[in-house]
Amino acid sequence: MGAILEVNLLSPITLAFVLGVIARLVRSEFSLPRDVYAGLGIYLLFALGLKGGVELAKASWGVIVLPAVITLALGCIRPLTSYAVLRRVGGLGVSDSAGIAAHYGSVSAVTFIAAMSFAAGMDTPAEGYMPTLLALLETPGIAIALTIGALKMGGSRNTREVMHEVLTGRTLVLLVGGMAVGYVSAPEAWAQVAPFYDGAIFKGALVLFLLEMGVVAGERLNDLRQTGAFLVAFGIAMAVIHGLLGAAAGAVAGLGVGGTTVLAAMSASASYIAAPPAVRLTLPDANPTLSLTASLAITFPFNIIVGIPLYYQFASWLVR
Amino acid sequence: MEPAVLTRLRLVTIVGETVLRERLTRQLLEWGATGYTVTPSSGKGSRGIRTGDVPGEGLRIEAVVDSSTAERILSGIAGLYFEHFSVIAWVSEVQVVRGDKYVRP
Numbered sequence: 511m512g513a514i515l516e517v518n519l520l521s522p523i524t525l526a527f528v529l530g531v532i533a534r535l536v537r538s539e540f541s542l543p544r545d546v547y548a549g550l551g552i553y554l555l556f557a558l559g560l561k562g563g564v565e566l567a568k569a570s571w572g573v574i575v576l577p578a579v580i581t582l583a584l585g586c587i588r589p590l591t592s593y594a595v596l597r598r599v600g601g602l603g604v605s606d607s608a609g610i611a612a613h614y615g616s617v618s619a620v621t622f623i624a625a626m627s628f629a630a631g632m633d634t635p636a637e638g639y640m641p642t643l644l645a646l647l648e649t650p651g652i653a654i655a656l657t658i659g660a661l662k663m664g665g666s667r668n669t670r671e672v673m674h675e676v677l678t679g680r681t682l683v684l685l686v687g688g689m690a691v692g693y694v695s696a697p698e699a700w701a702q703v704a705p706f707y708d709g710a711i712f713k714g715a716l717v718l719f720l721l722e723m724g725v726v727a728g729e730r731l732n733d734l735r736q737t738g739a740f741l742v743a744f745g746i747a748m749a750v751i752h753g754l755l756g757a758a759a760g761a762v763a764g765l766g767v768g769g770t771t772v773l774a775a776m777s778a779s780a781s782y783i784a785a786p787p788a789v790r791l792t793l794p795d796a797n798p799t800l801s802l803t804a805s806l807a808i809t810f811p812f813n814i815i816v817g818i819p820l821y822y823q824f825a826s827w828l829v830r
Numbered sequence: 831m832e833p834a835v836l837t838r839l840r841l842v843t844i845v846g847e848t849v850l851r852e853r854l855t856r857q858l859l860e861w862g863a864t865g866y867t868v869t870p871s872s873g874k875g876s877r878g879i880r881t882g883d884v885p886g887e888g889l890r891i892e893a894v895v896d897s898s899t900a901e902r903i904l905s906g907i908a909g910l911y912f913e914h915f916s917v918i919a920w921v922s923e924v925q926v927v928r929g930d931k932y933v934r935p
Contacts, residue, residue, distance in 0.1 A: 787849040794914035 514632075514819040521631070523624055526717045527814050530724015535731070542722040550719045554623055555681060557707040558641055559688020564700055565638020567693045574639050577763040577773075578646055584759045584777055585647040588752055589615030589655035595748065600740050602800075608659025609789045609796030613805045614748055615651025616781030617644055619681045620723060621813045625775035627716060628818045629768035636768040641685045647776055652676050652785055659793045679784045720814070730807035737803045745780075745808030749817055753778035757824035767825045774821035779813055780805035837929025840900035844891045844907060845871060846917035851889055854907075858891065861906055862899035864932055867892045888916075894924060894932040 518524055533540045542550075566574075592614035596607035622644055629636045653676065676682075692700070705711070734742065756777025760770030782805045789796060842863075844854060851868065858866050871890040895903065900921045911917040926932065 790847065790849045790915075791853075 511819070511823050514822055515816065517631070518628060518819045519815065521628075522717045523627065523720050524815055526721040527724040527727075527811070530721045530726075531728040531731070531811070532724075534725045534728025541725045542718070547719070547722045550715050550722075551619075552680065552684060553715055554712070554719060555619060555684035556688045557712050558623060558626065559685040560692040560695075560700075560707050562638055562641035562685070563689035563692020564695065564697075564704075565692075566642070566689060569638060574642065577637075577639070577643060577760075577765060577769075580759050580763040581643045581646045581773065582650060584756060584773075585615070585650040586654060587755070588647075588777060589651050589658070591751065591755075592748060593655060593658055595744065600744060604662045605659055605793045605796040606800055608655050608662070609793050609798070610744075610801040610804060611658070612652050612655035612789050612793075613782065613785040613801045614752070614780045614809075615655045616785040617648040617651070617776045618779035618781055618805070618810060618813070619644070619685070619783065620719070621779035621810065621818075622772065622776050623716060624720070624814055625772045625818050625821070627713065628822065629771050632768070632822065634766060634768035634771070636772040637765060640769060640772050641689055643773060644776055645682055645686050647773075648682070648781070648784065649676065652781070652788055656788060656792045659796070676784060676788050679787075681784050723810070723814075727806050727811055730803050733799055733803040734807055737800055741800060741804045742808055745804045746812050748780075749778040749809050749812050750820070753817060753821045754824055757821055757828050760825065761828035761830075765829070767822070767829045770825035770829050771818070771822045774824055775813060775818050778809075778817055778821060780809045782806045782810065834927045835929075836925040836927060839894050839924055839926055839929060839932055840897050841922045841924040842893050842895055842900050842903050842919065843922070844903075844917065844919040845873075845888060846891075846911065847915055848889050850911070850915060850917065854891055857906060857910075858893055858903060861902045862934055863893040863895050863903065864934060865893065894926055896933050899933075 589611045593607050593611035596602045596610055597604075600607070602610070626636055626640065653673070753774045756774035757770055759777070760773040765773060782802060786798060786802060789801065790798060846854065855866055855868065869890045871888045873888065893903070904919055904921060907917060907919050
């Protein structure tokens with residue numbers, strides 16, 4: 511474990527993230543221009559979708575059925591475990607619990623990308639269809655948590671608006687859309703653009719993106735004083751529990767060590783892009799500071815620095 | 831050159847959370863506005879709530895309307911959003927050229 515942790519800690523991805531956090535803590539005026547940040551995010555998601563689609567075209571559909579079903583089941587469980595812990599252990603109210611559970615039922619695309627890159631770096635690249643699994647994990651996760659909240663709070667009239675928000679969010683459109691484009695692209699035509707989407711440019715962009723993610727996460731650290739110790743413990747414990755659950759699911763689904771690591775990291779992650787607007791619209795009385803601080807200031811840094819190597823360890827124990 | 835004919839109308843300004851963009855602009859038209867302008871904005875208020883992927887990002891919506899529409903918009907917004915969302919709204923008096931452009935026939 512120590513050696514794997516060291517590999518991760520000394521990777522430019524992790525170090526750039528830490529630099530971003532430090533830049534924020536010393537109140538540096540540095541931050542990536544908003545449009546550059548958004549553009550890099552779009553590039554990374556679309557590149558992963560494209561590569562996933564190209565790989566999927568090489569695989570047979572039969573291979574993906576079992577992992578898809580298991581991931582869908584995992585997606586249904588995660589919001590329920592989160593909600594139960596928040597309500598029972600944390601004693602939080604219905605709206606706040608459901609709001610945070612929606613974040614932990616969803617997936618952080620950046621954690622996913624970092625885990626994909628880590629698995630590739632360990633010479634155990636994940637299966638090509640992983641972006642499909644992300645979509646399957648994320649969608650039921652948000653929907654279930656919001657439904658719990660809406661039911662307990664006496665019904666919401668905005669189901670259509672929220673589902674539109676979730677399904678047309680940039681993560682799903684770029685990943686799933688990219689997969690479709692990659693899947694049907696002629697191999698010779700893909701080969702012409704592949705150097706832009708695969709390889710050095712992709713990895714370099716990821717480092718730059720993580721630098722800004724550090725700034726974004728660092729901005730949230732101040733809110734920790736306000737949100738309290740339970741949320742810190744929750745953000746870490748939930749990541750480890752969901753990571754273990756995801757690793758077990760990956761092993762049962764027959765994924766390799768890389769794929770299992772990535773599924774575990776996805777399962778351990780919490781959204782801060784797709785979930786917040788959906789939660790804000792459905793559960794307006796849930797405090798967004800709680801959910802955003804937990805997912806951005808605690809779970810995300812934990813996963814990037816310690817979590818991904820830990821899930822790799824889980825995966826190498828569980829996968830035969 | 832003829833002097834411009836000015837009409838007294840109301841400028842409704844709403845400052846709020848970005849997630850409300852679709853809802854607010856749809857409702858403005860339903861309440862009788864003939865158009866609106868949306869600009870990104872940032873700042874801090876009593877709630878200090880920052881939401882969405884870009885913390886601190888908000889929006890400012892402006893519409894020139896007649897006074898009864900302005901009242902309808904303000905009371906609608908007060909009823910729907912003031913309790914749970916970071917939204918503020920105000921009305922100011924403005925003088926515009928081509929006044930009929932802003933009023934539904």
